[in-house]
Amino acid sequence: MELLTVRDLVKEYRNGDGVHGLTFAVKRGEVVALLGPNGAGKTTTIRCIAGMFRPDRGEILIGGHRAGTAAALEQVALIPDQPHLYPMLTVAEHLQFRARSIKVGKQELRNRVIQALAEVHMEALADRESGQLSKGQKQRVILAGAVLQEASVYLMDEPTVGLDIPSKKWLAEWIRRKAKEQAAVLVSTHSLEFVMETAQRVLLIRDGTLMTEMKVPLASDERQSWKDEVIRKLGEWSDG
DSSP states (O other), X not given: OEEEEEEEEEEEOTTSOEEEEEEXXXXXXXXXXXXXXXXXXXXXXXXXXXXXXXXXXXEEEXXXXXXXXXXXXXXXXXXXXXXXXXXXXXXXXXXXXXXXTSXXXXXXXXXXXXXXXXXXXXXGGTTSBGGGSOHHHHHHHHHHHHHHHTOSEEEEESTTTTOOHHHHHHHHHHHHXXXXXXXXXXXXXXXXXHHHHHOSEEEEEETTEEEEEEEOOSSGGGHHXXXXXXXXXXXXXXXX
């Protein structure tokens, strides 16, 4: 079942950048990566899906609902490249504020906040002010908010930027777990290594257009030739 469908997406800027007719889908239980160099249109695509940008043309459906509508926003969670939290709020207070639109009782909400923090291994920092957290810890708080929301579609924009190796490994494991729980995950990245740890398919994007789609190899001895093919197709690369 397709949880995310993008058809002929067009979002253009005055300088000619943007995306020009992207079409793809992400199924339940699938991790798909948008792969391309800086300026390829990855972030623009993510923001259109999240309802932050209005497309010039095309259609985006999230669980059958048009992007930007209340029904779609209930199902989609955005994890941006720079996690912004309210610095004076504690981790728990931030999540309680984040969940203000969830119509549940105070005790149930408290229990759900505790469960969300436990899923991202942040329960020990529940009373720490957000301004005192590292970037990796802030990102986990954003992920806890998505868990609290009970999202079915996760949009991740350059999630590995600024993370150390242990944090990247943990994040890859978390993404795989979400897919096993039948969520749909779309990851915008320029990191080939992270793609091979998480995704089943990649969409190669350059200059706002979809060049091709490729499956990610499972066998480790096929990975180097796969990476070489990706680099050949894109023509240039910076693996972050």
